[in-house]
Amino acid sequence: MNIQKISFNDRTPIPKYLNIGLLMDHQVEALQFILPQIADGQTAVLMVILPDLIHGDTLAIEDEGIVPITRTLTQASGTITAYVQISTGDEAVWHSELMYLTVGEIPFAEAPVEASYPGALERAIAIMASSLAQVLEAQQATLEALHTALNSKDTAVDSAAAASVSMETAAAAKDMAIQAKDDTLSARDTAILAKETAAVSEGAAAQKATEAANSATAAHSSEQEALRAEASALQAKQKSEEAKEIAMQYGQLITIEDGLLIIGGE
Numbered sequence: 001m002n003i004q005k006i007s008f009n010d011r012t013p014i015p016k017y018l019n020i021g022l023l024m025d026h027q028v029e030a031l032q033f034i035l036p037q038i039a040d041g042q043t044a045v046l047m048v049i050l051p052d053l054i055h056g057d058t059l060a061i062e063d064e065g066i067v068p069i070t071r072t073l074t075q076a077s078g079t080i081t082a083y084v085q086i087s088t089g090d091e092a093v094w095h096s097e098l099m100y101l102t103v104g105e106i107p108f109a110e111a112p113v114e115a116s117y118p119g120a121l122e123r124a125i126a127i128m129a130s131s132l133a134q135v136l137e138a139q140q141a142t143l144e145a146l147h148t149a150l151n152s153k154d155t156a157v158d159s160a161a162a163a164s165v166s167m168e169t170a171a172a173a174k175d176m177a178i179q180a181k182d183d184t185l186s187a188r189d190t191a192i193l194a195k196e197t198a199a200v201s202e203g204a205a206a207q208k209a210t211e212a213a214n215s216a217t218a219a220h221s222s223e224q225e226a227l228r229a230e231a232s233a234l235q236a237k238q239k240s241e242e243a244k245e246i247a248m249q250y251g252q253l254i255t256i257e258d259g260l261l262i263i264g265g266e
Contacts, residue, residue: 001027003066006099007034013084013099020069022104023077033065039088047085049136051078051103077105081133095143098136 007014021029035044044061050073059067061084073080080101086094
């Protein structure tokens with residue numbers, strides 16, 4: 001048995017196009033798939049659509065990735081469209097991209113087609129095969145787009161959650177700003193009150209200083225008056241002493257009244 005190996009680059013089969021035998025071959029060829037490990041306990045099948053584009057089949061991929069090529073696949077010549085599906089339990093979890101398996105013709109294997117129609121029939125089959133391939137590729141693209149949309153949805157949910165946290169943070173920051181503004185206004189009112197109190201205190205201090213200056217001036221004046229009075233008293237005492245000396249010289253009583261010298265008591 002000739003075994004042809006098929007591996008995968010991500011989802012792309014390598015090779016993507018290959019011949020699997022001739023019409024009505026049976027277990028002469030086999031395919032061996034080098035499968036990616038997607039999940040524990042996975043199973044794999046080969047999904048095929050035959051060249052008539054009507055019939056299809058599901059072939060189990062056996063141990064070591066082997067799929068024998070039997071008459072199920074070679075019952076008609078042409079191109080078989082196929083892909084690999086990996087499942088866990090009843091759930092399909094992975095699909096490959098399409099691959100194209102060619103079954104060659106052999107002469108006189110079937111009743112000949114009328115000579116005037118073979119070209120048109122072959123073109124119709126080719127067109128139908130191309131259309132089917134396009135449909136399958138579109139389905140694959142739809143699956144990938146759905147997967148991308150689901151990822152985008154998850155990203156959007158995460159973004160919405162982050163936005164909600166940001167809104168809560170912004171609200172808290174706003175509350176803090178309002179509180180800071182209130183504190184600033186309160187501090188400004190306190191500063192104004194302190195300034196007014198200082199102004200009143202300064203005025204009172206200035207008044208006290210003026211009163212103290214006036215008191216000092218009055219004390220100085222009183223001191224000058226006291227000094228003048230003391231000088232007058234000393235002068236009067238001196239005149240009295242002089243008068244006494246004169247009286248003692250003349251043996252008469254001499255007094256001074258109102259600045260006049262009186263001798264003999266009259």
